[in-house]
Amino acid sequence: MxxxxxxxxxxxxxxxxxxxxxxxxxxxxxxxxxxxxxxxxxxxxxxxxxxxxxxxxxxxxxxxxxxxxxxxxxxxxxxxxxxxxxxxxxAPALAGRVRLGLPQDFAETELPTVLARFARLHPGVRVEAHVERDAVLRAEVEAGRLDLALVWDATGAAGEGSLIARLPLVWVGPRTEAGLAADRPLPLALFGPPCLFRQAATGALDAAGIPWRVAFSSPGLAGLWAAVAAGLGITLRTPHGLPPTLRRLDPDESGLPSLPGLALRLVRGMAGADPSVERFAALLRETFADAAAVRT
CATH class of the missing domain: 1.10.10.10 (Winged helix-like DNA-binding domain superfamily/Winged helix DNA-binding domain)
Incomplete structure (x- = not known):
């Protein structure tokens, strides 16, 4: 038998x-x-x-x-x-549409995982993902063109949306460079204003008395990564999703100022509660809680 x-x-x-x-x-x-x-x-x-x-x-x-x-x-x-x-x-099959906005930092990391899992669980729901900068995402939520958006929050205020994760800010330089050049003013690769990361970088350097200049400006994260890898300047981001061509710079070794953390929050549009939107929001919270725990 x-x-x-x-x-x-x-x-x-x-x-x-x-x-x-x-x-x-x-x-x-x-x-x-x-x-x-x-x-x-x-x-x-x-x-x-x-x-x-x-x-x-x-x-x-x-x-x-x-x-x-x-x-x-x-x-x-x-x-x-x-x-x-x-x-x-x-439960009844979900249907409808979810309009999601998120920063470029997560477009090639968490986003594919979330979309694939949600599609398997709820094939009747259409998800529209919009990858934009923070200021654009906030404006789209206020205008009612997005149901959910992940936005950065430097203030730590508890009034805006729900907290998804707290991530550290780090200086980022090329992987192949042994140490920072003694160039002064310090060359930076940054997004154009308005940008929380730009404000945090220049504010920290000003407070530390370190002169700086914007050597490269890009509207996209891929452009920043390429500029830093080429040695055009350093930048400031979270450690999330750094390409292998880049590395975190230790403030003690580089002489750069230490940095505070940054909150990632989930904000919602003005529409009433929708089961599809609620389920997608829960999946986002779960996914980013796991990702933050891995980086802890």
Missing amino acids: AALPVNLDMDVLRTFVTGIDLGSFAKAATRLGRSPSAISLQLRKLEDQVGQPLLRRNGRGLALTEPGEMLLGYARRLLDLNDAALGAVA
Whole structure:
């Protein structure tokens, strides 16, 4: 008589995927509301089910084994299918449109992940994504042309939208340069005004008594990355999505001033609550909470 196939436990798979995405199973325990010992038992159960070690020691942390990497892809698809099935059966199918605005920083990182997952869960909803600078996004929300927008907030005020993540600001230079040139005034690559990052960079340098000049100005993030990689100047951004041609500059080593953090907030249009918009907003909060936790 043939042995019955093993059924993978969806809760255990979710723990496995959450721990890998957050970069820590201790963080996964907090996120999922379980104790660290319960998480360890779940991981052992999963390894027993597949008959392979899924994790290995890597210095003071953990890394995936080859079977673990293979299982991770299947686990993501199984969880997405599980969530889509429950969403389709447990609630009426969503329909309509969501108009989203977001900064260029996330157009090639979080945005594809969010759009793909939302499309699988809610294929009847059309999502329109508008990638613009902060001032444009705020104006579009106020004019009622966007339902949701991710915007930067340097003030830390609690009155605008909902807090999505707090990200540090860092100086960014070319990967290949051993150290900053002693050029004075300091060459900068920045967006044109109005721009919170430009204000933060020039304000910090002025406060530190470091002369500066704008050596390169671009309306797009790709242009800034290219200019910095070419050595035309340094810039200031969050550490999110830095290309491999660039690196964070340590203020202690470079003589640059330290910088405060920046809040990312989700603001909404004036339209009333719409189930499609609410579901997309919840998915955005979940996605960016995971991304912020990985960078912590």
